[in-house]
Amino acid sequence: MNNIKHILHSCFIFGIFLLSLSTVVFAASDLPRPLIIVSPDVFYSDKDILYIEGRSVPNHEIEVLLQQPGEKPIQIYTIADENGEWVATSRSHIAEGFWEARARTIDGEGGQSPWSQQRVIESVATSIRFGSFSLSYSTISIILVLLFIGMLIFLQKRYAFMGGSSFIRNTIEEEVQKHVREHEYEDMKQQLNILREQEEKLEEHVSELKNKLS
Incomplete structure (x- = not known):
C-alpha cells in the first residue's frame, strides 16, 4: 500500500513538473x-x-x-x-x-x-588606443604634417643663403594645399558612403515592413 502511495506521489510530482515546463514553453513561443x-x-x-x-x-x-x-x-x-x-x-x-x-x-x-x-x-x-587614451588618425596626420612643415622651415633657414628659400616656400605651400585637399576629399567620400548605406537600408526596411503588412 505504501509503495502504491509512493508511486502515485511521484507521478503527481512529475505531472506538475511537465505542466510547469509546458507553461514556460508556451509562454516563450507565444511571444x-x-x-x-x-x-x-x-x-x-x-x-x-x-x-x-x-x-x-x-x-x-x-x-x-x-x-x-x-x-x-x-x-x-x-x-x-x-x-x-x-x-x-x-x-x-x-x-x-x-x-x-x-x-x-x-x-x-x-x-x-x-x-x-x-x-x-x-x-x-578611427583612432589608435593606448589603454584608456585614444589618438585619432586625423590628429596623427596633422602632427606629421606639422613636423614636416617644421622640417622644411628649418631647411629654409639653413639654406636661405644659397638662394633656395623661394623653392622651399613653394614646396611648403604645395604640401599644405595637398594635405587640405586630401582631407576634404576623404571627408566628402565618407559622408557619401554613409548616405548611400542609409538609403539602401531604408529601402530594405520599407520592403520588410511591406511584407509584414501584406
Whole structure:
C-alpha cells in the first residue's frame, strides 16, 4: 500500500513538473520575434554612439545581443514603448570588425521570444588606443604634417643663403594645399558612403515592413 502511495506521489510530482515546463514553453513561443533595424550598419566606435532600433510587443523588455568570434558578447537591455517601438544604445568601445546583432523579447514571467533575424554591424576604428587614451588618425596626420612643415622651415633657414628659400616656400605651400585637399576629399567620400548605406537600408526596411503588412 505504501509503495502504491509512493508511486502515485511521484507521478503527481512529475505531472506538475511537465505542466510547469509546458507553461514556460508556451509562454516563450507565444511571444513573436521582434523586428530589429540597424541603420547605418557601419559604426565608428571612437566617435559614434551605437544605435539599434526595432519593434516588438508593447511594454516588454528587449535583449539585444552583439557577438563576434574571439570577443566577449555584448548585451544591451531596453524596454519597448506603448507602440512597441524600442531603441537600444551603447557608448561602450566596440572592437573593430564585423558584429552579429540579434534581439528577443522577454516578459516578466521568464518567457522569451525566438531570436530576431540577424543583422551585421561593421565597427570601424578611427583612432589608435593606448589603454584608456585614444589618438585619432586625423590628429596623427596633422602632427606629421606639422613636423614636416617644421622640417622644411628649418631647411629654409639653413639654406636661405644659397638662394633656395623661394623653392622651399613653394614646396611648403604645395604640401599644405595637398594635405587640405586630401582631407576634404576623404571627408566628402565618407559622408557619401554613409548616405548611400542609409538609403539602401531604408529601402530594405520599407520592403520588410511591406511584407509584414501584406
